[in-house]
Amino acid sequence: MSEAIPAETVLDVRNLQTVFFTNSGLFRAVDNVSFSVRRGETLAIVGESGCGKSVSALSIMRLVPDPPGRIVGGSVTLEGTDLLKLDDAAMRGIRGNRISMIFQEPMTSLNPVMRIGDQIIEAVRLHQKVSSKEAWKQAVDMLRLVRIPEPERRAQEYPHQLSGGMRQRAMIAMALACRPALLIADEPTTALDVTIQAQILALIVDLQQRLGTGLILITHDLGVVAQTAQRVIVMYAGKKVEEATVEALFETPLHPYTSGLMASMPAVIALGAESDARLNEIPGMVPSLTNLPPGCAFAPRCKLAIDRCRQEYPPLSEVKPNHWAACWRAGEIAGAS
Amino acid sequence: MTEQRPLLEVTDLVKHYAVRGGVLRRQVGTVHAVDGVSFALSAGETLGLVGESGCGKSTVARTVLRLVEPTSGAIKLDGEDIAPLSKTALRPYRRSMQIVFQDPFASLNPRMTAGDIVGEPLSVHGIATGAKKQERVAELFQQVGLRPDQMKNFPHQFSGGQRQRICIARALSLGPRLIVCDEPVSALDVSIQAQVINLLIDLQRKQNFSYLFIAHDLAVVAHISHRVAVMYLGRIVEIADKHELFANPRHPYTQALLASVPIADPKARRTAPLIDGDVPSPINPPSGCAFHTRCRYAMDRCKTERPALQAAGTAHQVACWLNDGTGRSE
Numbered sequence: 001m002s003e004a005i006p007a008e009t010v011l012d013v014r015n016l017q018t019v020f021f022t023n024s025g026l027f028r029a030v031d032n033v034s035f036s037v038r039r040g041e042t043l044a045i046v047g048e049s050g051c052g053k054s055v056s057a058l059s060i061m062r063l064v065p066d067p068p069g070r071i072v073g074g075s076v077t078l079e080g081t082d083l084l085k086l087d088d089a090a091m092r093g094i095r096g097n098r099i100s101m102i103f104q105e106p107m108t109s110l111n112p113v114m115r116i117g118d119q120i121i122e123a124v125r126l127h128q129k130v131s132s133k134e135a136w137k138q139a140v141d142m143l144r145l146v147r148i149p150e151p152e153r154r155a156q157e158y159p160h161q162l163s164g165g166m167r168q169r170a171m172i173a174m175a176l177a178c179r180p181a182l183l184i185a186d187e188p189t190t191a192l193d194v195t196i197q198a199q200i201l202a203l204i205v206d207l208q209q210r211l212g213t214g215l216i217l218i219t220h221d222l223g224v225v226a227q228t229a230q231r232v233i234v235m236y237a238g239k240k241v242e243e244a245t246v247e248a249l250f251e252t253p254l255h256p257y258t259s260g261l262m263a264s265m266p267a268v269i270a271l272g273a274e275s276d277a278r279l280n281e282i283p284g285m286v287p288s289l290t291n292l293p294p295g296c297a298f299a300p301r302c303k304l305a306i307d308r309c310r311q312e313y314p315p316l317s318e319v320k321p322n323h324w325a326a327c328w329r330a331g332e333i334a335g336a337s
Numbered sequence: 338m339t340e341q342r343p344l345l346e347v348t349d350l351v352k353h354y355a356v357r358g359g360v361l362r363r364q365v366g367t368v369h370a371v372d373g374v375s376f377a378l379s380a381g382e383t384l385g386l387v388g389e390s391g392c393g394k395s396t397v398a399r400t401v402l403r404l405v406e407p408t409s410g411a412i413k414l415d416g417e418d419i420a421p422l423s424k425t426a427l428r429p430y431r432r433s434m435q436i437v438f439q440d441p442f443a444s445l446n447p448r449m450t451a452g453d454i455v456g457e458p459l460s461v462h463g464i465a466t467g468a469k470k471q472e473r474v475a476e477l478f479q480q481v482g483l484r485p486d487q488m489k490n491f492p493h494q495f496s497g498g499q500r501q502r503i504c505i506a507r508a509l510s511l512g513p514r515l516i517v518c519d520e521p522v523s524a525l526d527v528s529i530q531a532q533v534i535n536l537l538i539d540l541q542r543k544q545n546f547s548y549l550f551i552a553h554d555l556a557v558v559a560h561i562s563h564r565v566a567v568m569y570l571g572r573i574v575e576i577a578d579k580h581e582l583f584a585n586p587r588h589p590y591t592q593a594l595l596a597s598v599p600i601a602d603p604k605a606r607r608t609a610p611l612i613d614g615d616v617p618s619p620i621n622p623p624s625g626c627a628f629h630t631r632c633r634y635a636m637d638r639c640k641t642e643r644p645a646l647q648a649a650g651t652a653h654q655v656a657c658w659l660n661d662g663t664g665r666s667e
Contacts, residue, residue, distance in 0.1 A: 278535050
């Protein structure tokens with residue numbers, strides 16, 4: 001691991017550990033996870049429910065509910081400042097200003113009794129010393145930037161008057177209003193229809209590149225990852241199990257969980273002669289975080305598991321240049337492909 | 338193929354909902370949820386129904402089962418029109434048609450054991466009781482990949498994928514000929530989705546029932562279906578054999594829909610989205626072809642005249658005025 005953080009790095013997360021104290025025991029929701037995001041770069045975090053991808057995002061924002069959750073270790077460095085060391089007031093100055101977040105369900109994240117324009121103004125006036133008139137103008141400009149037709153009229157409207165795609169555009173406008181260094185999008189298009197999803201993804205990527213924002217895209221959809229990200233990390237049971245550039249990951253996935261995920265997805269384009277073939281399923285289910293096996297958490301579901309996998313947790317190692325995997329057999333997998 | 342009578346034949350199905358407003362709750366508008374849908378489904382066949390939210394695909398599914406009363410149209414099950422039947426007269430037909438819903442958390446009674454849930458239809462229809470019922474339930478559990486000793490467990494003790502298996506076992510209990518699947522895997526994780534899809538396909542091969550399969554995920558539909566119908570604002574705009582539909586889509590909406598699916602291959606990155614704007618409201622659907630407001634190939638005729646489904650190749654029908662009613666070739 002490098003000590004010096006390159007100048008263009010916006011966010012650097014080191015050995016992050018977030019745990020939840022519950023009646024049924026201690027959950028290691030995020031267990032020693034490190035990653036970084038550069039200016040203008042899109043990092044995708046992929047995994048299934050409960051793998052820790054959303055808790056990682058909430059930890060960066062310091063929005064993990066305490067109790068039951070707590071960040072117990074690591075650092076989250078945004079533009080040179082360790083966010084975990086800031087007091088609450090200083091953190092409020094960062095949220096919505098230097099880091100913003102877009103959530104899955106735009107209807108529940110927007111205030112139903114506030115006009116769209118006022119909601120964007122709220123973020124702007126909290127962080128910038130501008131008159132309300134100037135802030136309103138900025139809000140309308142933001143709505144225009146996210147390609148909402150008739151932005152002057154839409155700014156006067158309430159969330160229920162907007163369609164799902166339009167609401168998500170308004171959320172993006174709000175998130176980008178203060179030109180943050182980092183945008184976290186947690187399943188931003190999961191609630192949207194496929195044609196609207198294509199529009200919103202294209203919009204996010206376009207704006208992010210124009211504004212130079214670092215983007216963390218959290219998703220379970222490998223299609224979305226392939227279409228938008230530059231780098232990908234795959235999470236399983238709270239740990240990072242693989243990290244690579246998007247090209248390398250789809251070319252040769254080194255962790256059996258990653259290749260299993262890819263094989264279990266039905267593909268529209270692969271409608272060849274034998275499209276009625278069975279999908280490759282990953283047997284079993286995601287383990288409960290309170291009761292993890294001693295070795296690799298994926299070993300009970302893994303076809304390639306050997307005795308060592310069940311006893312020792314494999315460290316994350318750079319199997320190929322810039323391609324990390326936490327698997328005892330990743331070397332063999334890399335050699336075979 | 339021999340000319341057989343299809344298991345299910347739906348003709349000109351219409352479902353309108355009244356929109357009421359004002360102090361007197363007078364009808365101020367009509368939601369055209371399903372607006373003249375016709376299709377047929379043979380025994381052992383899977384017809385996929387795709388489209389975006391609000392296109393009427395779930396309403397079609399529920400109307401076919403008469404969970405929602407149709408406004409007009411015929412629903413023939415084995416040649417018998419079940420649309421005008423009274424509730425009592427419909428009852429024997431209910432045994433042949435079952436449904437699996439999207440959310441396995443909401444569709445199981447949390448106070449009943451899994452075994453009771455799966456056995457309930459057997460009691461309701463007076464098919465089996467006591468030890469015979471238990472035996473049949475155990476057999477159903479095995480068929481869907483659950484252990485018979487799990488019969489005494491409650492729904493919260495199962496994972497999402499297992500709960501969907503319980504829903505499938507319940508649907509199978511009466512030996513149905515038609516199973517409607519309304520987004521059966523949308524709530525599940527990717528690795529669990531594959532397990533449930535494989536199970537659905539295996540069961541169909543063994544028992545030869547038909548699926549009306551609804552999903553918004555085109556890849557899932559492409560995988561499981563034999564034929565696919567694409568819906569837009571209450572109408573079928575294109576219906577074809579699945580290989581034909583995905584290889585040679587003719588309706589501009591189908592083409593845009595297929596092109597919008599994010600492909601899991603970074604080398605196949607798309608540049609710009611193919612269609613702009615949102616789906617119009619079904620309260621005031623556009624005149625003529627409902628898609629003309631978002632279609633970049635729309636002509637004057639599309640704005641005034643509604644295109645009907647027309648043959649465009651073998652086992653392929655499309656509702657589009659382009660190329661004399663055969664749609665756009667790419």
